[in-house]
Every structure is written in C-alpha cells, then in structure tokens.
Amino acid sequence: MATVMSNISLIVSTVSGIGTVGAWIVAWRAIKHAKTAAEANERLAAIEQRREHYELRPRFQVEFLPQNNSIGSQAYLVLTVTGPAGLNLDSVEIWISDTHERTAAAAVVRRLAKQMDEIDLMVTAFGPYEFVKDRRGRPLTVSEFPNSRYRAQAPRFALTVGGSHALAMEPTRAPHQSISEQAWREVAGSTIRLRIVATAKGHQPWTQHLELLVPRAGRSVV
Known part of the structure; x- marks a missing residue:
C-alpha cells in the first residue's frame, strides 16, 4: 500500500512538474513575442521619424x-x-x-x-x-x-x-x-x-x- 501511494505521489509530482514547465514555456513565448513586437514598433517609429525628418528638410x-x-x-x-x-x-x-x-x-x-x-x-x-x-x-x-x-x-x-x-x-x-x-x-x-x-x-x-x-x-x- 505504501508503495502504491508513493507511486501516486510521484505521478502527481511529475504531472505537476510538466504543468509548471508548460506554463513557463507559454510565459517565455509570450515575453519573446512582446519583445519582438516592441522592437518592431521601435523600428517602425524610427523609420517614421526618418521619413518625417527627410520631408521637413530645408x-x-x-x-x-x-x-x-x-x-x-x-x-x-x-x-x-x-x-x-x-x-x-x-x-x-x-x-x-x-x-x-x-x-x-x-x-x-x-x-x-x-x-x-x-x-x-x-x-x-x-x-x-x-x-x-x-x-x-x-x-x-x-x-x-x-x-x-x-x-x-x-x-x-x-x-x-x-x-x-x-x-x-x-x-x-x-x-x-x-x-x-x-x-x-x-x-x-x-x-x-x-x-x-x-x-x-x-x-x-x-x-x-x-x-x-x-x-x-x-x-x-x-
């Protein structure tokens, strides 16, 4: 009986660990996506600033x-x-x-x-x-x-x-x-x-x- 309970605890722990890793992966992907989007926005803003600067040149x-x-x-x-x-x-x-x-x-x-x-x-x-x-x-x-x-x-x-x-x-x-x-x-x-x-x-x-x-x-x- 003790052995069965030990195995159940191991399975629960493993499943919980897998869930934690999965959540971490999801969070990491979300952070990476947000960073990529922010960098893209910065590049677009820089391009727009250069365009405006060029159009306003004396x-x-x-x-x-x-x-x-x-x-x-x-x-x-x-x-x-x-x-x-x-x-x-x-x-x-x-x-x-x-x-x-x-x-x-x-x-x-x-x-x-x-x-x-x-x-x-x-x-x-x-x-x-x-x-x-x-x-x-x-x-x-x-x-x-x-x-x-x-x-x-x-x-x-x-x-x-x-x-x-x-x-x-x-x-x-x-x-x-x-x-x-x-x-x-x-x-x-x-x-x-x-x-x-x-x-x-x-x-x-x-x-x-x-x-x-x-x-x-x-x-x-x-």
Missing part, C-alpha cells in the same frame, strides 16, 4: 553675386530658404570645404613655394573664395564689406521660409608670396563647396552639401 537656394560681374572680384553668397512651408530654422551654419583633395593641393603648393610655413599651409583654404569678417571677428554688413580684408568662416544665423541671408566673400589668396596669382587660381579651382547645417526646435539637425560654380561673369545659382 530647401535652400544659394546665389553667388560678384560685385563687378567678373571672376576674382569681391562677392556675396546669398542663402534663401524656399521651403517647406512653416519651417523656422533656429540656427544655420555654413562651412566652405576645400575644392580639391587637401593633401594633393598642399603638395602642389609646396612645389610652387620657395619656402612654406606649415602653419600657414594648415590654415589655407583650398578654394576660390572664403568668408569675410572684420578685425573683431564680427560678421560684416553690406556697407562694411568693401573696407575689410579679414576672412573667416561664416557665423551662425536664424532663417525662416522665404528669408535670405547675405554673407560677404572675397577671393582666397596664395599662402606664399612666391606663388603667382595664376598658379594659385589653378590650385584653388572654380567650385565653392558648401556644408550647411541647419537646426530647428524639436528636430535633429539637417546637413546638406552643395557645390556652386564660380562664373567667369555674372551670377551663379544652385
């Missing part, structure tokens, strides 16, 4: 306006936001990238120059134009522009759709006096490469790269 029009309609003259770079409607940019920053691959251009300059200070080479802008600042580092107004010869990257500014901002520019100069103007212009090239970073409240920054050809005469628009 549309820029860039104009290069030389002062006397000739290459090598002082000029203005006019940035206009053309859309999308209702977009208010809290900050716009513009950098000028080197027209040519920097290492190759620097090697050409070293060959052209009789003596070349590496520090001067490091701060050289390998392109046809660069931005202008005054002696105190302030952005120049249109009226101040012709009287200044100090150059720097453009400061940040805010813009709304339909608004424009003009930046003073002037031709780059050869980093060494032994390099002729013609030789430097060949190194500098005729393309202004811009990197524009714009931000608006509640959105990740937008980064755009634009290329603007410096015309031999007249303005250029992209």
Whole structure:
C-alpha cells in the first residue's frame, strides 16, 4: 500500500512538474513575442521619424553675386530658404570645404613655394573664395564689406521660409608670396563647396552639401 501511494505521489509530482514547465514555456513565448513586437514598433517609429525628418528638410537656394560681374572680384553668397512651408530654422551654419583633395593641393603648393610655413599651409583654404569678417571677428554688413580684408568662416544665423541671408566673400589668396596669382587660381579651382547645417526646435539637425560654380561673369545659382 505504501508503495502504491508513493507511486501516486510521484505521478502527481511529475504531472505537476510538466504543468509548471508548460506554463513557463507559454510565459517565455509570450515575453519573446512582446519583445519582438516592441522592437518592431521601435523600428517602425524610427523609420517614421526618418521619413518625417527627410520631408521637413530645408530647401535652400544659394546665389553667388560678384560685385563687378567678373571672376576674382569681391562677392556675396546669398542663402534663401524656399521651403517647406512653416519651417523656422533656429540656427544655420555654413562651412566652405576645400575644392580639391587637401593633401594633393598642399603638395602642389609646396612645389610652387620657395619656402612654406606649415602653419600657414594648415590654415589655407583650398578654394576660390572664403568668408569675410572684420578685425573683431564680427560678421560684416553690406556697407562694411568693401573696407575689410579679414576672412573667416561664416557665423551662425536664424532663417525662416522665404528669408535670405547675405554673407560677404572675397577671393582666397596664395599662402606664399612666391606663388603667382595664376598658379594659385589653378590650385584653388572654380567650385565653392558648401556644408550647411541647419537646426530647428524639436528636430535633429539637417546637413546638406552643395557645390556652386564660380562664373567667369555674372551670377551663379544652385
């Protein structure tokens, strides 16, 4: 009799154990399913955010306006936001990238120059134009522009759709006096490469790269 009861207890224990394992498997599957669903929802949300971010990206029009309609003259770079409607940019920053691959251009300059200070080479802008600042580092107004010869990257500014901002520019100069103007212009090239970073409240920054050809005469628009 004791043996029978012992066997019954073993069977009940086994069945109970099987039931516990089964419940655990069910729970594990439910957790896995919930996790998979959550990950899928996160991916969909990320895709939707990227789509919205792309659709709201600023549309820029860039104009290069030389002062006397000739290459090598002082000029203005006019940035206009053309859309999308209702977009208010809290900050716009513009950098000028080197027209040519920097290492190759620097090697050409070293060959052209009789003596070349590496520090001067490091701060050289390998392109046809660069931005202008005054002696105190302030952005120049249109009226101040012709009287200044100090150059720097453009400061940040805010813009709304339909608004424009003009930046003073002037031709780059050869980093060494032994390099002729013609030789430097060949190194500098005729393309202004811009990197524009714009931000608006509640959105990740937008980064755009634009290329603007410096015309031999007249303005250029992209």
